[in-house]
Amino acid sequence: MTVTQNIEPGLDVIFPPSNLESDEPPLESSLHLQQMLLLIQCLNWWWRDINKINNYFVGGNMTVYYSPRQIKTKDFRGPDFFLVLDTENRDRNNWVVWEEDGKYPNLIIELLSPSTASTDKGLKKQIYQDIFRTPEYFWFNPQNLEFAGFILFGGTYQPIEPNPQGLLWSQQLNLYLGVHDGKLRYFLPEGQLMLTPEEYGVEATQRAEQQAQLTEAATQRAEQQAQLTEAANQRAEQQTQLAEEATQRAERLAAKLRELNIDPSIV
Structure with missing residues (x-):
């Protein structure tokens, strides 16, 4: 809503020059x-x-x-x-x-x-x-x-x-x-x-810092998950290696028994 008050001066009115200065006292405090x-x-x-x-x-x-x-x-x-x-x-x-x-x-x-x-x-x-x-x-x-x-x-x-x-x-x-x-x-x-521009800047900085912290936390979680996955892979490899070694020992034992004319399946 815009309200405008128009001035319609009489013919005998001479308006002052336009280079008027503000005539206000200092603010109270x-x-x-x-x-x-x-x-x-x-x-x-x-x-x-x-x-x-x-x-x-x-x-x-x-x-x-x-x-x-x-x-x-x-x-x-x-x-x-x-x-x-x-x-x-x-x-x-x-x-x-x-x-x-x-x-x-x-x-x-x-x-x-x-x-x-x-x-x-x-x-x-x-x-x-x-x-x-x-x-x-x-x-x-x-x-x-x-x-x-x-x-x-x-x-x-x-x-x-x-x-x-x-x-x-x-x-x-x-x-x-x-x-x-x-x-x-x-x-x-x-x-x-x-917000004031300063408050907005502080809030934007805080948001950026929070986002950086969230990103860092996500990165740390990803690294921890990668470490857990790597450890799980290593354990799986160790289990596979142990299983292979057990199979090899069983095969050697079976071969030795057969050399002695013993059936490995009944031992």
Whole structure:
């Protein structure tokens, strides 16, 4: 589901130049920074590198410019994380709505902190609902793990109900969002945790090591079986040799008895 808010400026509106810089303050803490980077890295890896999806833009702690008044007053700061679908995947310093075919974010995630929580839950939520008309809005507190999500329905944000695992479904991502090990993470439609590239590499290494161990164990079993087979063959050869020697002794004895005119069959 893609929702686009188009801008139709009046004749007297002069839009600012396009070389606008992002006007965002640093994130509240290292936890907030790590969380933002985790969301961006994982989505880029899953969509662009794994599934070869390129018609999207994901931004973090970046200003969304949507009106000339905003630029003059600087009374609004951009989302901690946002996603725009059906757009060119290229580097940007900010998101300027009137230069992006009127597109607003399809999904926004705010990372709550003591200094921003009231704004994120109040003013920003209202702006994302009424001005941006962003289809999905989530917030997450990296410190106390508070997590909630909303979907735009009939022009109003409605809470997204969690599934039995406590995960919230995102139609825009076609993925679940949920808390795992103190972090907000993506989950696949089947409910499995989406691994980070590093986690995937560790898991791939572990799988390779396990496969190598299984191969080594199979090789050892094959060698042991070969040794057992060789030992069995040697025993069989020894038995054959003993039988041949016994036959030869019996034949020599029978010949000796016949020389003495004794019938070997009655001895």
